[in-house]
Amino acid sequence: MIVSKSFRWSDPRSITAMAAALTLSLSVQARSDEGVLDTLQLHGFMSQALVISDDNDFFGPSSEGEGSFKFTEIGANASLRPHEDVLLAAQVLSRRAGGDGGDASPKLDYGLIDYQMLSDQQRTLGIQLGRIKNPFGFYNQTRDVAFTRPSILLPQSIYFDRTRSLALTGDGVTLYLEERLPKGVIRGQLGLGAPQAEDDLRQTLRLDRVTGSLDPEQSAIGQIRYEHDGGRIVAALSAANAKVHFNSKAPGLTDGDFYFKPWVFSLQYNQELWSLTAEYALRRSGLENFNDPRLNFDTTGESWYLQYTRRFLDDWQWLVRYDSLTNNRDDTSGKGFEASGLGPAHSQFADDITLGLQWTPHPSLLLAGEYHHVDGTGWLPVQDNPDPSETSRRWNMVLFQLSLRF
């Protein structure tokens, strides 16, 4: 399934064509095999946020006028089981987070075939082929679906937008094994494939003004997840080794290589009315092999958060979270960064205190609001704030979001 770049949600012809194609394929399937069609599921979601900040911009011009409405997520998926061991699934996602409207052009979010070669009371062993969402921490696989998030924004220290494309999906193969133990379930997953490397990564690496291209290379991601006692305690360890080659077209500059080797430790404790969640990440990344030493670097960043969510009155939930990001463990204050003339010290960290509220008056409707008080601009999107020297160190942000799904 390939979605052309020129497609727009607002284009009525595209929508009609898609609806017609869907109806046609449905009716063909209905005639050929009613049993298989019984397993067809269609789901979707849509969310629209309003972002208001006092200083600094987040996802559009949030510090001007009445704020920014440029945070929209729309997705639709279909899944089908043509055979008891086989699952076919694909999702198209349109997401705008600041930037211009072109960013919202729909993309294939995932598209895969999943075959379970073994499934009994003890274990399940399966393989997935295609574009697969990376199991990175607790939230990465469904990070764009508001209903699966505890807050409008996921803890940005780990789920930031700057290298989002790289972390999001891989094109390749994933093997998974789920083993049922006497007191819990352990699931291991290993994926091999090519990550996505889009403009966000290029901008973050400051290669956006160097002619050339980013070409994803063979990368690996793995996760081990243990759920104890029906999910009362959940622990996970995720690790990845993502590689992207930079093909230089700039005169006098050789090719270079980017690597990203994150580790994420995740822990959650669940009770009927509350959950306590913590994640800690060590993110090693760097550029190497450029003949211009100013481009090469190797740093290890550190991220962690602690989050408490409390459910009340059946369909309400409040949240409090402390989230901390350090770009470089060898320069936690950012003073070294500033002294080298690279930018303000406060761009090298971010400590975010978040208070949030969610209300689900109907299973298909979610209303949310939250407040962030942030010290530092470590995860502030570069595209919203092109000049780091014009950012403020301490800033506040309020978000509201309406989400629907089917």
Next chain:
Amino acid sequence: MARLTALTLATVMLLTGLSLAGTTATAQDVPVLLVAHPDVATRHLTRDTTRAIFAMRQRTWPDGQAVRVFVLDNDHPVHARFAKEQLSVYPHQLQLAWDRMVFSGTGQAPNRVRNQEEMLERIANTPGALGYLEREYLDDRVQVISME
């Protein structure tokens, strides 16, 4: 005005929560039974397998037949009791597990039914079906699966 009444009611219910707990105990004595289509060859399931099937992580019966899972709405009292008592999970955890699967392409959502009458009909008419019912809703078109 209706909202205010609801809020007042909720507050009263919270305050009197302790005394109400005594009366709900009687309803909880009647177990919710695991029920399947009559053609299903499996007679027993372990609690872990049952949980894996309702969490939509396991897609087949132990003998390889495709399983079709039916559930009531999250706020249906029988669903809440089944989840908590038979599976030892909270309904909100199940919902989150389904959402994570549906929106990451790793699985499908269970089939929703509105009430126990519909649950009975769907299980009786869907090969490989698995669901749950209170004893009074059972008839001979479905079979009860025992759970260790």
